[in-house]
Amino acid sequence: MKAAAIIPAYNEAPTVAKVIRAAQAAPSISEVIVADGESVDGTPDIARAEGARVVSVAGGKGEGMAAGVAATDADVIVFLDADLTGLRPDHVERLVRSVTEDGAGMALGLFDRGRWLNPIFLHLLPRLTGERALRRELFTSLSPKDCRGYRVEAALNSRAAELGERVEAYVLDGMFHRTKEEKHGNPVxxxxxxxxxxxVAVWEYLAYQLRRRVRLSGRGG
Ligand SMILES: Nc1nc2c(ncn2[C@@H]2O[C@H](COP(=O)(O)OP(=O)(O)O)[C@@H](O)[C@H]2O)c(=O)[nH]1
Ligand SMILES: [Mg+2]
Structure with a gap:
């Protein structure tokens, strides 16, 4: 089964190279694609210099992910944000193998927020992570509307639940990201x-629950 890493990126020059290297060093990955949202800080040049394939697409994160999927024939995709810190090849491998070898429909990799917060993010909150491996059909079953911007992760979770897919989730030890506060240099x-x-993500969740209830009541369930 061919697996590709797709890295959506918008102005992630400080971190994108390390994310690409971690993906390239994961034994299961045969192709690394950076889906660039027309960055203006040199992100695509850095990506090409690291040996990644770059597809450029206007629009948000989800549109970038869709363009990345369209650019590969891989059976399994692992999405990785371009702003990660502490990502290792074994993290990537764990997500991919969960799908290719252990039969999960989707495998989620969560930030390491420390021993008190990790269980909360793992078990109690919606798992809206950007780090996820899945079979391409799960992604291509989304409508273009589902792929808009940051809606895509909640939509993928909803779709997997709808299809009864088994979803595994792991905290990837030592992995985090540059926060929006750090990127913008302005906390406010x-x-x-x-x-x-x-x-956007919470709205997508509520809309999914509402659609489900309407469907169930339509079936008399
Ligand atoms: N292609 C593309 N990628 C984007 C866009 N906006 C954000 N991203 C990337 O999507 C990933 C997650 O975005 P981020 O802003 O870090 O969201 P957060 O981690 O959930 O706070 C990062 O790698 C971003 O560079 C966009 O408009 N187009
Ligand atoms: Mg981020």
């Missing part, structure tokens, strides 16, 4: 962007 702007992104 960074926080505002985070709230905007989370609102």
């Amino acid at each position: 702007l960074g926080f505002a962007k985070k709230v905007a992104m989370l609102s």
Whole structure:
């Protein structure tokens, strides 16, 4: 089974090279694609210099992910954010093998937030991580609307639940990302962007629950 890593990136020059290297060093990965959202900080040049294939696409994160999937014939995709810190090849391998060898429909890799917060993010909160391996059909079963911007992760979780796919989730030890506050150098702007992104994700969750209830009541269930 062929596996590709797809790395959506918008202005991630400080971190993208290390993410690419971790993916390239994972034995299961045969192709690394950076889905660049027309970055202006040299991200695509860095990616090409590291030996990644670059596809450029306007639009948000989900549109980038879709363009990345369209650019490969891999059976299994692992999505990795371009702003990760502490990502290792064995992290990538764990996600991919969970799908290729252990039969999971989707495998999620969560940030390492420390021993008190990890169980909360693993078991109690919606797992909206950007690090996830899945069979390409799960992704291509989404509609273009589901792929808009930051909606895509909640949509993938909903779709997997709808199809009854087994979903595994792991905390990837030592992995985190550059926060929006760090990227924007401005805590207020960074926080505002985070709230905007989370609102989209929460809305997608609620809309899914609502659609499900309407469907169930339509079936008399
Ligand atoms: N192609 C593309 N990637 C994007 C876009 N916006 C964000 N990303 C990438 O998607 C990943 C996750 O975005 P990020 O802003 O870090 O979200 P967060 O980690 O959930 O706070 C990062 O690698 C971003 O560079 C976009 O408009 N286009
Ligand atoms: Mg991030």
